[in-house]
Amino acid sequence: MGWWSFSLVLGVVCWVCSVGSVGGIGANWGTQTSHPLSPSIVVQMLKDNGFQKVKLFDAEDGTLSALRKTGIEVMVGIPNDMLATLASDMSAAEKWVSKNVSGHVSDGVNIRYVAVGNEPFLQTYNGSFLQTTFPALQNIQGALIKAGLSNQVKVTVPLNADVYQSPDGKPSTGDFRDDIRQLMLSIVKFLSDNAAPFTVNIYPFISLYSDSSFPVDYAFFEGTSSGVVDGNVTYSNMFDANHDTLIWALQKNGFGNLPVIIGEIGWPTDGDMNANNQFAQRFNQGFMDHISTGQGTPLRPGPVDAYLFSLIDEDEKSIQPGNFERHWGIFTYDGLPKYQLNLRTTNSGALVRAKNVKYLSKQWCVLKPTASLDDPNMAPSVSYACANGDCTSLGYKTSCSDLDVRGNISYAFNSYYQKNDQEDAACGFQGLATITNKDPSTTTCRFGIMIDSDSSASQNLAHFQLSALQFVLAVFFPLVLTWL
Numbered sequence: 001m002g003w004w005s006f007s008l009v010l011g012v013v014c015w016v017c018s019v020g021s022v023g024g025i026g027a028n029w030g031t032q033t034s035h036p037l038s039p040s041i042v043v044q045m046l047k048d049n050g051f052q053k054v055k056l057f058d059a060e061d062g063t064l065s066a067l068r069k070t071g072i073e074v075m076v077g078i079p080n081d082m083l084a085t086l087a088s089d090m091s092a093a094e095k096w097v098s099k100n101v102s103g104h105v106s107d108g109v110n111i112r113y114v115a116v117g118n119e120p121f122l123q124t125y126n127g128s129f130l131q132t133t134f135p136a137l138q139n140i141q142g143a144l145i146k147a148g149l150s151n152q153v154k155v156t157v158p159l160n161a162d163v164y165q166s167p168d169g170k171p172s173t174g175d176f177r178d179d180i181r182q183l184m185l186s187i188v189k190f191l192s193d194n195a196a197p198f199t200v201n202i203y204p205f206i207s208l209y210s211d212s213s214f215p216v217d218y219a220f221f222e223g224t225s226s227g228v229v230d231g232n233v234t235y236s237n238m239f240d241a242n243h244d245t246l247i248w249a250l251q252k253n254g255f256g257n258l259p260v261i262i263g264e265i266g267w268p269t270d271g272d273m274n275a276n277n278q279f280a281q282r283f284n285q286g287f288m289d290h291i292s293t294g295q296g297t298p299l300r301p302g303p304v305d306a307y308l309f310s311l312i313d314e315d316e317k318s319i320q321p322g323n324f325e326r327h328w329g330i331f332t333y334d335g336l337p338k339y340q341l342n343l344r345t346t347n348s349g350a351l352v353r354a355k356n357v358k359y360l361s362k363q364w365c366v367l368k369p370t371a372s373l374d375d376p377n378m379a380p381s382v383s384y385a386c387a388n389g390d391c392t393s394l395g396y397k398t399s400c401s402d403l404d405v406r407g408n409i410s411y412a413f414n415s416y417y418q419k420n421d422q423e424d425a426a427c428g429f430q431g432l433a434t435i436t437n438k439d440p441s442t443t444t445c446r447f448g449i450m451i452d453s454d455s456s457a458s459q460n461l462a463h464f465q466l467s468a469l470q471f472v473l474a475v476f477f478p479l480v481l482t483w484l
Contacts, residue, residue: 025343026053026073026307027330028264031060032314034419035451037335039066041354042312045335046072048352050345055263055307057118059100068108075113075156075263075307076100078140080120080129087135090142097143101153111153115263116140119160119201121180130180133157134187141194154196157187158263161202161242164249170230171299174245175252188255200246201264201309204238204283208274209322216274221286233298239265239287244299251299262306266330269338271323273397281339284308284330292344315390315419323392334359334451358452365417365427366410368434373405377430382412385429389415393445400445410440411447418450 029042037045043066046054056063057077067074078086078096086093097114105111116137120129137155144150163184166174176184191198204219217224221237228235235241243260250258267283268275291304313329331337335354342349371378385391391412393400400411413433420426427433441447 025051025345026055026305027051028055028057028307028310029063029312030057030310030314030317031063032316033312033333034315035333035453037312037333037354037357037451038453039063041335041356043067043070043072045331045352045354046070046311048346048355050343051311053112053307054311055115057115059096064100064104064109064111065107067110068104071110073110073112075115076104076111077115077158078117078136080117080125083117083120083129083132083136086116086139087132090139093136093139093143094146097140097147097149101144101149102147105149105153113197114140114144114153114155115158115199116155118158120157121163121183122160123162130183134183134190137187137190141190141196150194155194156191156197156199156261158199158201161200161246163200164246166245169228171228171233171235171241171244171248172230174248176249185253188250188253188258192255192258197259197261197305198246198250199261199263200243202239202242202262203265204242205267205274205324207238209272209324220282221290235298237290239290240297243297247297247299260300260305262304264309265306266309266328268324268327269329270327270399271319271325271392271395275324275327276397276399277339280330281341284341288341288343319392323395323398326390326392332446333448359449360418360422360452362439362449363422363435363437364410364440364447364449365413365422365433366436366440367406367413368432371432375430375432377432378409381429381432382409385412385416389417389419391415400442402442402444407440407442407445411445414440414447418448421450 027046029046039062047070051072053073053075054067055075055077058079059076064074064076082096086096101111101114117129117133120133137157141150141155144153144155162177163180164174164176175181188198190196208214208216208219215224215226218226218236218238221239223236228241230241235244243262246260247256250256250260265287267280269277269280291306294303296302296304308330310328310330312331312335313327313333315326315333317325319325329338330341330351331354334357337351337353341351343351346352389412392398394403394408394411395401400408403411413427413429417423417426417433417435424435427435439447
């Protein structure tokens with residue numbers, strides 16, 4: 001089918017942003033991190049950067065309380081593992097709405113949407129949520145009606161772009177995926193009947209990641225010589241083509257006017273050869289420039305309603321999709337801007353860093369200069385550090401690819417040490433490591449110091465017994481262990 005046949009579908013997964021005419025720029029705020037910034041710091045960062053909307057993946061009291069009386073529009077999320085309960089028990093849905101919507105709305109939280117599930121129809125889930133998503137959506141809507149909130153708070157289901165497809169890669173031949181078409185039409189009709197939006201996540205990066213022949217320029221917004229010609233329309237970027245494939249699918253089934261929200265859109269900065277600050281800045285600024293015109297896409301002119309993915313890096317996200325999963329943030333784990341990005345919301349035209357962030361001591365755990373690479377404890381120690389820390393910045397053309405073997409090992413040790421709150425026992429590694437106050441960072445590779453966070457909890461640091469599984473994990477870090 002060629003690279004666009006549905007690389008175009010694979011590429012739609014997650015990121016978002018929005019323009020002033022549709023209520024401001026939005027951001028996804030995820031919390032899968034070992035040492036999260038406090039909600040009050042994150043909310044201040046949202047305000048300082050002019051974000052007027054935020055999309056959450058759950059309904060944590062602390063997060064929602066920090067958003068009280070800020071005016072920031074909130075999309076609160078329901079995790080997939082809750083769908084079965086909410087689908088089968090109307091009273092459970094009513095209790096959820098009472099606790100997580102009504103209670104916070106009455107306290108001054110500007111909740112506008114409830115996201116029922118998160119990409120529940122991904123093909124990698126093997127149909128796990130096909131029977132529960134729609135009933136859960138119906139019950140949450142019923143609970144909102146009973147609570148008297150259905151005019152103010154709308155339901156939606158954030159979906160991956162793989163729920164629709166095109167046999168030849170052209171938007172005009174797009175329709176919903178055959179195996180879920182009737183279910184999708186039921187959901188779309190329900191959304192339309194309740195004046196609720198269709199939410200989709202679109203990820204051009206994923207197409208580039210999954211298909212080596214994918215034209216790089218087509219993922220961005222400066223134009224390309226390899227566009228998709230569809231009748232009298234030529235698509236020069238993947239976002240417009242993928243978005244309009246959805247619009248065609250909606251039109252063909254009688255729902256051409258249904259509002260569409262881009263729930264996630266963005267570009268990672270590490271963990272893959274195409275995940276770097278340069279590409280992320282190029283994509284995100286290009287997207288901002290593209291939607292700021294208010295022209296929309298060829299099939300859906302007008303403002304684009306979107307949420308950037310994501311606000312902050314998350315060091316505990318699953319890396320099953322790829323090492324890049326922990327690096328989607330436009331800010332680092334501690335709220336530092338990664339690159340220049342003009343959201344058109346600040347006087348400086350630049351991102352504003354998080355304020356009042358407290359760090360642990362300025363010290364790092366590194367490989368002892370006298371340690372031998374041939375030490376039999378070296379490989380299992382590195383495996384253990386990477387399995388329980390975060391080594392996703394080590395690899396081919398990643399931010400730490402300039403390190404030598406000893407540098408790779410030091411990075412792994414320090415990651416584990418910082419994640420465990422700089423506990424002395426976390427820098428043992430059978431006598432191979434030592435604590436230093438000299439920053440081992442390089443021009444591109446940052447050896448982080450962890451946030452001093454009351455909400456962070458140290459891991460159990462009892463003397464570890466290396467398991468067979470931890471030995472196997474060494475296989476996943478070949479560049480760390482090239483000396484073996």
